[in-house]
Amino acid sequence: KAGVTQTPRYLIKTRGQQVTLSCSPISGHRSVSWYQQTPGQGLQFLFEYFSETQRNKGNFPGRFSGRQFSNSRSEMNVSTLELGDSALYLCASSLTSGGGIPFSSTDTQYFGPGTRLTVL
Amino acid sequence: AQSVTQLGSHVSVSEGALVLLRCNYSSSVPPYLFWYVQYPNQGLQLLLKYTSAATLVKGINGFEAEFKKSETSFHLTKPSAQMSDAAEYFCAVTTTDTGRRALTFGSGTRLQVQP
Numbered sequence: 001k002a003g004v005t006q007t008p009r010y011l012i013k014t015r016g017q018q019v020t021l022s023c024s025p026i027s028g029h030r031s032v033s034w035y036q037q038t039p040g041q042g043l044q045f046l047f048e049y050f051s052e053t054q055r056n057k058g059n060f061p062g063r064f065s066g067r068q069f070s071n072s073r074s075e076m077n078v079s080t081l082e083l084g085d086s087a088l089y090l091c092a093s094s095l096t097s098g099g100g101i102p103f104s105s106t107d108t109q110y111f112g113p114g115t116r117l118t119v120l
Numbered sequence: 121a122q123s124v125t126q127l128g129s130h131v132s133v134s135e136g137a138l139v140l141l142r143c144n145y146s147s148s149v150p151p152y153l154f155w156y157v158q159y160p161n162q163g164l165q166l167l168l169k170y171t172s173a174a175t176l177v178k179g180i181n182g183f184e185a186e187f188k189k190s191e192t193s194f195h196l197t198k199p200s201a202q203m204s205d206a207a208e209y210f211c212a213v214t215t216t217d218t219g220r221r222a223l224t225f226g227s228g229t230r231l232q233v234q235p
Contacts, residue, residue, distance in 0.1 A: 043225035056222050111163035
């Protein structure tokens with residue numbers, strides 16, 4: 001079974017631009033989460049999507065947004081890029097979701113290789 | 121709210137020596153705990169997870185971890201280090217509180233293995 005794929009793997013943008021990152025989950029996985037990894041702040045949760053609905057959101061400004069499509073693929077968008085947005089953006093997929101459904105012991109998050117975003 | 125503290129941002133061991141990476145958690149409700157490994161320029165790979173079954177959890181590549189509620193710890197060990205174990209290791213916690221899956225990560229420990 002193919003793993004989580006993220007495109008593009010590397011991206012260079014300038015301040016003020018916007019960017020869209022894409023994530024394709026493992027086949028059959030319906031939940032997609034996004035994380036930001038930086039040397040200073042470490043790994044931080046951005047948001048989670050299930051059935052095209054945002055189920056959970058981390059503490060990030062509104063410039064960070066996402067969506068999920070009916071085939072479970074997800075995109076995240078960052079508008080008005082700042083230098084501090086330079087990071088590795090990781091996507092993770094899992095079989096089920098929260099939102100009241102009991103957390104299953106099989107409910108592991110599988111991570112993709114990430115998209116390295118550099119803002120100049 | 122939950123949090124994770126990983127003691128030691130860098131750990132260096134000799135090949136064949138014991139690997140011990142420390143993780144302490146804070147959670148007001150029963151936690152689920154995970155160890156992930158990250159190799160350079162790659163994403164995170166799950167090593168093992170604790171989900172309230174056995175307190176001693178065995179994972180891939182010979183790693184194991186023991187959940188100790190009294191010490192709020194979930195340290196990662198491997199009896200004999202291999203050169204291929206050199207990577208960054210992250211402890212993470214989530215809870216059953218809301219059924220949501222946001223992982224809270226520790227700051228990571230970079231493991232160096234000396235020949």
